[in-house]
Amino acid sequence: MDVATGLPPAHGTVDPRGFKQGMRAMAGAVAILAAEDTEHGCFGLTATAVCSFSAEPPSLLACVHKNSTFASLTRQDMAFSVNLPAPDQENVARVFGGMTTAKGVARFSAGSWVRGEAGAPLLVGARAVFECQVGEIIARASHLILIGLVTKVTLDRVEREPIFYAHGRFITVNASAPESESIPGKLDAQVLQR
Numbered sequence: 001m002d003v004a005t006g007l008p009p010a011h012g013t014v015d016p017r018g019f020k021q022g023m024r025a026m027a028g029a030v031a032i033l034a035a036e037d038t039e040h041g042c043f044g045l046t047a048t049a050v051c052s053f054s055a056e057p058p059s060l061l062a063c064v065h066k067n068s069t070f071a072s073l074t075r076q077d078m079a080f081s082v083n084l085p086a087p088d089q090e091n092v093a094r095v096f097g098g099m100t101t102a103k104g105v106a107r108f109s110a111g112s113w114v115r116g117e118a119g120a121p122l123l124v125g126a127r128a129v130f131e132c133q134v135g136e137i138i139a140r141a142s143h144l145i146l147i148g149l150v151t152k153v154t155l156d157r158v159e160r161e162p163i164f165y166a167h168g169r170f171i172t173v174n175a176s177a178p179e180s181e182s183i184p185g186k187l188d189a190q191v192l193q194r
């Protein structure tokens with residue numbers, strides 16, 4: 001076991017730059033993670049390293065870089081949201097992806113946000129919103145792997161196309177949910193005070 005990374009030693013050596021170039025070819029579904037801290041206010045980031053984990057219990061995985069604000073403020077049991085933006089919310093993904101100068105609470109000027117029952121900021125008009133509670137935090141290599149226990153799912157504009165990120169740009173694919181999957185559920189929580 002490598003003490004620095006917590007991973008077993010690798011059998012080969014791959015240049016991280018080559019790895020990153022290969023990963024640019026992998027289209028990643030874009031999600032925006034958001035949470036609130038009593039001391040620091042709202043914070044969040046754009047992430048493609050998010051995936052379904054288990055339906056029993058409903059849970060997902062999110063990997064956040066150790067140097068990110070999100071990693072530094074994440075706590076066991078913390079409420080957070082995973083928001084899947086619609087194509088007209090690409091600007092929100094840019095802001096939360098650090099592609100502008102906005103940091104911390106200032107990022108929430110992009111898009112419209114409400115506060116969920118457990119306190120996490122939720123993106124109004126997202127295709128889907130998963131309200132989660134941090135179930136486990138696993139520190140490995142450069143990232144924290146968060147297991148998010150899903151407490152509520154809201155499908156608002158799931159009929160819109162998903163946004164992906166590939167080769168350094170945002171792309172949309174005509175893969176909207178069929179009408180039969182469009183279970184209406186709109187966010188009706190109180191508007192977030194910034």
Ligand SMILES: Cc1cc2nc3c(=O)[nH]c(=O)nc-3n(C[C@H](O)[C@H](O)[C@H](O)COP(=O)(O)O)c2cc1C
Binds near residue numbers: 044050063103
């Ligand atoms: C499309 C896209 C996907 C990203 N995916 C991740 C990710 O999965 N995990 C992560 O830690 N950072 C990811 N980032 C980078 C963070 O969003 C970015 O560094 C952000 O500014 C971190 O927030 P902070 O500045 O508050 O620390 C991604 C950025 C973009 C634009």
